[in-house]
Amino acid sequence: RSAASSEAEDSASVSNDSGATMNFEHARNLLIERLCSLQRVLAKRQEKIEFCESHISTLTKEMQKKSRIIQTLLLRVETGEHTKLASDAYKKSIPVDNIWGQPSNGITLKLSMEINEKLQQVLEDTLFKNMTLKENVKTLGDEIDRLNKC
DSSP: OHHHHHHHHHHHHHHHHHHHHHHHHHHHHHHHHHHHHHHHHHHHHHHHHHHHHHHHHHHHHHHHHHHHHHHHHHHHHHHHHHHHHHHHHTTTTOBHHHHHSSOOTTOBHHHHHHHHHHHHHHHHHHHHHHHHHHHHHHHHHHHHHHHHHO
16 A cells, blocks of 8 residues: 555656646746737837837927028018118108119119018028028938938
């Protein structure tokens, strides 16, 4: 009977060891699955963060451009108001030859003020476009540098 009980104890011990090993393997597999799922969640969050950073950068650049446009328009309005006030004082259509002492061929002070305003607007538009193009060239250069580094 002692040999039979010894065999039973050995077999119980082996089954306990294999049960512990199976529990360990099961726990290990659960941990690996949990780790994989957490890594997927982390990857998704990283993608969202990168998208948000990119989107914020784009929105910031657009806001800066719009801010410059507003500043330019404000300057235009302020300049236009001052020019308009100055031209209102001379709305009597004084011929230009009376001012400069040269024949005007029908150009009045009012007309030359209007021409001057339009030329000033063209100049401001050109300056703004040049600023924008300069910024675009800088952005393209940065993008080329970034691509060359990759």
